[in-house]
Amino acid sequence: MSELLVAIASCSDAFELAPLTARTELGGLRVRHVWLGEPAELDAAVSLGLPRHAVDTPPSPGQGGVVLLAGHGQASQQFALRARHAGATVVRWNAGQRSHAPGEDDERRLTDHLANSWLCSSDVQLQELRREGCDAARIHVVGSLLPAALARLAERPAPAAPTVWLALEHRASVADAAALARLLQRVVDASAGAGLGARASATVLGPALKAHHLALPGPLQLAAFTPLEQLHAALDARVLITDSAGHQELAAVAGVPCILLRAATARPETVLAGASTLVGPDADLAVALAAALRRAPAHSPYADAMLALPQALSACAAPTATGSKAAPAKSTALPSDGDHTGRTLGEDEVALAALAIRSGTLNSTRGTFVAEFERRFAAWQGSKHAIACANGSAAVHAALAAIDLQPGDEVVTTPITDMGALTPILYQGGVPVFADVDPRSKNVTAATIAAQCTERTRAIVVTHLFGLPAELDAITQFANDRGIAVIEDCAQAFGATTRGRKVGTWGRIAAFSLQQGKHITCGEGGVVTTDDEALARRVFLFVNKAWGYGDPRPDHYFPALNYRLTELQGAVLVAQLGKLDAVIDARRRVAAALRAQLEGLPGLDLPRDPEGGAHVFWKFAIDVDPAVVAGGAVALGKGLQEQGIACAPRYVQKPAFACELFRDWRRFAVTSMPLLHNPRGQGDNPWPAAAELVGTAEALDRVLVLPINERYLPQHIDRVAAAIRQRHAELTRG
Numbered sequence: 262m263s264e265l266l267v268a269i270a271s272c273s274d275a276f277e278l279a280p281l282t283a284r285t286e287l288g289g290l291r292v293r294h295v296w297l298g299e300p301a302e303l304d305a306a307v308s309l310g311l312p313r314h315a316v317d318t319p320p321s322p323g324q325g326g327v328v329l330l331a332g333h334g335q336a337s338q339q340f341a342l343r344a345r346h347a348g349a350t351v352v353r354w355n356a357g358q359r360s361h362a363p364g365e366d367d368e369r370r371l372t373d374h375l376a377n378s379w380l381c382s383s384d385v386q387l388q389e390l391r392r393e394g395c396d397a398a399r400i401h402v403v404g405s406l407l408p409a410a411l412a413r414l415a416e417r418p419a420p421a422a423p424t425v426w427l428a429l430e431h432r433a434s435v436a437d438a439a440a441l442a443r444l445l446q447r448v449v450d451a452s453a454g455a456g457l458g459a460r461a462s463a464t465v466l467g468p469a470l471k472a473h474h475l476a477l478p479g480p481l482q483l484a485a486f487t488p489l490e491q492l493h494a495a496l497d498a499r500v501l502i503t504d505s506a507g508h509q510e511l512a513a514v515a516g517v518p519c520i521l522l523r524a525a526t527a528r529p530e531t532v533l534a535g536a537s538t539l540v541g542p543d544a545d546l547a548v549a550l551a552a553a554l555r556r557a558p559a560h561s562p563y564a565d566a567m568l569a570l571p572q573a574l575s576a577c578a579a580p581t582a583t584g585s586k587a588a589p590a591k592s593t594a595l596p597s598d599g600d601h602t603g604r605t606l607g608e609d610e611v612a613l614a615a616l617a618i619r620s621g622t623l624n625s626t627r628g629t630f631v632a633e634f635e636r637r638f639a640a641w642q643g644s645k646h647a648i649a650c651a652n653g654s655a656a657v658h659a660a661l662a663a664i665d666l667q668p669g670d671e672v673v674t675t676p677i678t679d680m681g682a683l684t685p686i687l688y689q690g691g692v693p694v695f696a697d698v699d700p701r702s703k704n705v706t707a708a709t710i711a712a713q714c715t716e717r718t719r720a721i722v723v724t725h726l727f728g729l730p731a732e733l734d735a736i737t738q739f740a741n742d743r744g745i746a747v748i749e750d751c752a753q754a755f756g757a758t759t760r761g762r763k764v765g766t767w768g769r770i771a772a773f774s775l776q777q778g779k780h781i782t783c784g785e786g787g788v789v790t791t792d793d794e795a796l797a798r799r800v801f802l803f804v805n806k807a808w809g810y811g812d813p814r815p816d817h818y819f820p821a822l823n824y825r826l827t828e829l830q831g832a833v834l835v836a837q838l839g840k841l842d843a844v845i846d847a848r849r850r851v852a853a854a855l856r857a858q859l860e861g862l863p864g865l866d867l868p869r870d871p872e873g874g875a876h877v878f879w880k881f882a883i884d885v886d887p888a889v890v891a892g893g894a895v896a897l898g899k900g901l902q903e904q905g906i907a908c909a910p911r912y913v914q915k916p917a918f919a920c921e922l923f924r925d926w927r928r929f930a931v932t933s934m935p936l937l938h939n940p941r942g943q944g945d946n947p948w949p950a951a952a953e954l955v956g957t958a959e960a961l962d963r964v965l966v967l968p969i970n971e972r973y974l975p976q977h978i979d980r981v982a983a984a985i986r987q988r989h990a991e992l993t994r995g
């Protein structure tokens with residue numbers, strides 16, 4: 262029978278994993294314990310359930326077996342390396358805990374990535390590991406061992422009086438003497454105010470009080486119990502106040518309300534379950550305590566791990582398809598704009614969002630953050646006005662509403678764009694007319710627009726696809742001659758320039774998106790810019806149900822929606838805007854580095870700056886010539902996807918007009934009404950046939966869209982470039 266070595270490095274791990282000691286066999290493995298902690302703590306660990314005979318012996322080479330690694334300090338990391346070297350499977354216990362506080366996750370992440378299988382207590386941790394590139398097939402969500410550990414505790418006498426238990430575990434929490442004195446006083450005052458006693462665990466606090474020459478404020482008792490007695494005290498407390506994620510888990514399992522003196526936690530599931538609250542180090546503890554006492558008892562968010570553990574361990578021990586030595590986590594997992602790995606969201610955003618919340622004003626009509634973002638964005642863009650709104654589609658919608666279309670008016674635009682840029686035309690009573698794109702730039706041109714213009718054309722929506730500016734000089738020249746309004750869709754092109762001038766300043770009005778995947782983001786959001794006072798006023802009204810705020814006799818002047826942003830989003834955007842120039846620079850550097858590695862590969866046309874301007878690389882879109890690369894963009898993209906590089910051959914699979922909402926236009930009021938007022942609605946199909954727009958068909962056939970973002974490091978660029986070169990070589994051979 263193979264061995265399961267349970268490697269334990271601290272007292273709390275010893276207690277948590279004690280249920281395994283009771284078993285000699287688990288998941289078909291013989292159980293043995295290993296102590297990696299300080300020799301001085303061994304006795305305490307034994308009192309919490311560690312077998313006295315636990316010793317530090319690694320698995321024998323060649324024997325295989327499984328190591329269950331609980332700690333994340335240096336001793337644990339070294340043990341993991343020795344075990345890997347000996348051919349053992351290293352299973353990380355409690356993997357994927359991330360608080361995302363600066364510098365705090367490094368040791369845990371490093372230890373997690375030394376393992377080749379992972380056991381988590383919640384889905385949150387599973388997601389963290391997947392984002393970091395861990396093989397999903399080797400991650401198991403098993404729950405918590407604390408229910409089993411608590412069940413093993415001996416009966417104890419009922420507590421004499423209800424108390425608040427203060428458990429500080431981190432040295433950083435006690436490092437500053439003045440802050441510590443204030444915290445202790447706040448705990449005392451809050452507890453007294455709630456009619457409760459207050460006690461504190463001595464482990465970290467005791468030595469700190471000595472070092473700072475601090476006395477305890479009167480009623481607070483320092484409880485220098487044994488570890489087991491401290492555990493009892495925590496479980497018997499009416500409320501637990503702590504700085505430790507481990508205590509959060511303990512409190513959640515035991516049903517004790519928990520207040521975390523931190524702004525970040527690796528245990529968000531306990532907050533979601535209502536078992537704990539994050540209040541930050543400086544919070545009003547009287548308020549937090551009163552709220553904790555009022556809360557209904559929460560259900561633990563954790564399953565009992567003893568149920569799923571045997572099966573998970575035997576799955577970890579089983580040889581994989583690629584042999585028993587599973588690969589460690591890939592450190593070259595590509596940063597994704599879907600989460601923190603590929604975004605610039607951080608402490609600045611957290612701080613401003615916290616200010617917004619503490620202000621108590623979350624709507625923009627009374628708040629200050631959205632207004633501040635609008636002022637700063639207008640200045641950044643070099644426009645007289647900026648009006649924020651709910652999303653990029655709303656921004657396009659508001660821009661179209663501002664130019665006041667009449668029923669059946671035609672709006673010439675591109676068939677390769679986000680649907681959110683097209684449906685607003687119909688909602689405003691207009692008819693979208695699709696101009697062809699240049700197959701190389703994939704943007705509409707003055708010539709393709711001119712070919713579609715009629716006497717009914719009222720506006721042109723120009724999209725700067727992937728961050729490459731369209732030929733704005735020729736397009737605006739043409740439009741001005743004809744008296745047609747140009748709306749620029751800059752959702753993908755923040756800060757792009759052509760002929761030395763920013764996109765968004767060429768047309769009469771411009772729309773931007775602040776959705777999760779754009780250059781800067783607040784999750785969902787948009788902003789409209791213009792130099793035209795009257796248009797700005799109409800955009801503002803359209804976003805605000807057309808209610809004349811501030812007018813002497815306000816009314817709802819025309820049909821409009823509530824497209825406002827909240828102050829929460831405004832706060833995040835104020836912080837994000839400060840990073841926008843750096844984001845653009847970083848993306849341009851990443852693109853240049855990637856281009857340098859791919860330059861000269863036959864059949865690939867790489868994206869680059871327009872003459873006298875700057876591409877801002879929302880994506881890195883390559884044009885693949887199928888006459889040179891067998892199978893073209895689709896075959897090349899498939900090869901990259903097989904290597905875990907999420908790329909998109911064809912971008913949007915088909916031209917917009919081939920989508921159901923256009924093909925079945927008679928079925929919907931929104932699509933059929935504008936066409937009642939337009940001669941195009943007299944035939945059956947008001948849209949072009951796919952083959953008619955040759956440039957569009959060719960552009961979609963040949964485009965391969967690679968995701969890049971501002972967080973790509975040289976190793977990520979190397980990885981993408983190597984995968985492209987390898988696949989390209991296979992597809993151009995012979």
Ligand SMILES: *Cc1c(COP(=O)(O)O)cnc(C)c1O
Nearest residue numbers: 652653654679681682752774776
């Ligand atoms: C993202 C995007 C939109 C829509 O923005 P949302 O915020 O998703 O509504 C519109 N046009 C283009 C070109 C886009 O890329």
